[in-house]
Amino acid sequence: MDHVVSIKGLSKRFGRIQALNGVSFDVPAKSIFGLLGPNGAGKTTLFSIIADFLKADAGLVEVLGINTLNISRLQGRLSILPQDARFQRNVPIMEQLVFFRLLAGSTRKQAEEEVIHSFELVGLKSVAKRRVGSLSHGMVKRLGIAQAFLGHPEVILLDEPTAGLDPANARQIRDLIKQLQERATIVVSSHNLDEVQELCDHVAILNRGNLVLTGSVDEITCADREYYISLSRPLQDSELEELSLIEGVRSIKSQPATVAGQGKCSAEYLLTLDLSGKNAEQDGVIAAILRTVLQMDITPRKLTEGRSLETQFLEVTGGQTEV
């Protein structure tokens, strides 16, 4: 099966708000698929419809070839980390997850082993006997991830899995997601565009309920033949003109690095190149540019191919910064 999740013409309205408007895209098998969009773009609504928490006004969702209106046929094959869903406060977390496994048909002993294993994966084994009320926000998030990883789901939906986690835990979860890619297709929504770019191989960008961009991350970020070179100082006009005269350079511009979001270091300046020709020819042009820059007594610090996902995101969503 090429696509494990197939969404066709999905629409959902809450009163006057059109949360989703004819959204269609496919999620390839064994991919890590990123779902991006500003706040209110419809990401959580889309997740909720895929999981049949919400009923769509129009459209069709198929997961593993099964219409999600028959969601029971996906029991054990589809799991989700829902956003903002709360666990029961007065029941030990171990017992809650064991209950989930009992529903899946495990014996109590099997269920306990599976839950302990899942807790080990997310670093919660030491608090297995505790109740949700005594866990930190990050621990609760990891508990949600643990329940999503329980069993052997073929498709996992993770709604902002690293939100609220410290960097070490976020890294751990990202590594875990990458490991799971071998046996499951994972759809992730995230506020962290760098994270999505690092983690995902495909993305869809939603804006105000509309799908504005979808494709592989490589396709999206390398759609334009642009390169970025971080420099140790800004270029003067004469230097910029000299570089623009190099054969194969279609356009060139210099700006502070933070403007384009290529880095946060205030001492870096960015040279944006738009080159013509094929890859091999472009390599020659880049080498010529770097030689020239060095001759100008400027240190090139980093060379990046393609536009960042953030740049693309800002462009297609009209510059909204909240994701």
Add this chain to the structure above:
Amino acid sequence: MSLKTLTFKHIRLISLYWSRFAVRSGSGLVYLLVALVFGLSVAHVLIMPVEQFIIQQEREMGAADPQLVRNTIISVGGPIAQWILGRKTMGEIVEESAERQRAAFGGPGGMAEVSPQENEYKFDKWTGFLLEEKPALLSAILLVLLFGMPFVISFLAYNQVSGDIQSLGLRYLLLRTERSNIYFGRFIGTVIFSTIVTAIIVATITFYLGARIRIYPAMALVGWAARGFLALSILMVPYIALCSLLSASVRSPFLSLVLAKLIIAGTLIVALAGGIAWKPARYLLYALPWGWQSQLMHPAPLHWISAVLGCLAYATVFLMLGYYRFEKRDL
């Protein structure tokens, strides 16, 4: 919407988990406390005068005459039982009581012990069955519990799903089982918990009557207590189902509780108060089991079997309406 998706194993797991969770979540504890306080208070109010009467008899005559105690209970409890069973109005009872007192004492005065010969009450068959054939004191307690427990049950049943709809907690379950299993499993879990609490209340009262009051044969007490327990347990089912419907219809557990209280109490109050001014208003009692629930204690099998079937029919209607709402709604 299809009930074909019901899975016995899931319903069993969910109902047992939910019964245990009811205690942990607090609502079960609140219900246990309120139901115990209510049940034992009712028993206390009805048993205390009898205990005092027995003590007075022992003081005056060295020992209490069980038959005399039983007759006194019947003469005092008879009018109340007739009112609860709807056999007489309060006005008729007051008038009859005044006439009886005039005949016995030559005018209004205090209550006195009644000898077997003096017990001239002519009860209808139903009241006679409850007071003369069965242990009257236990019958009186059961009748009051039958009347009062519907007010209490909503403390347990109001939050079957609404809290988890509000907190989105159901989302962890929805990909693991059917909505139908969640809805009916929690309903059954609530019924189980309610039945356990009812058993505790009835067993405590029966034990006390047998061990302390000792005016009825033990087997008669136990047998009648078992019947009362069944009547109370079955009566709770439609009220729990009504709470299920409300819980599935609103997102706020507090609103669900308020609605349950308003509907259960409001139906009775409007029907009784409205019935004074406009008699057909009394038919509102039949919107809930209020209109016929005391038939659960009727001597004729046709009556109490009909009452049981009525309870189950009302429960089915409420449950199916609630399930329809729960199945279709956004969670």
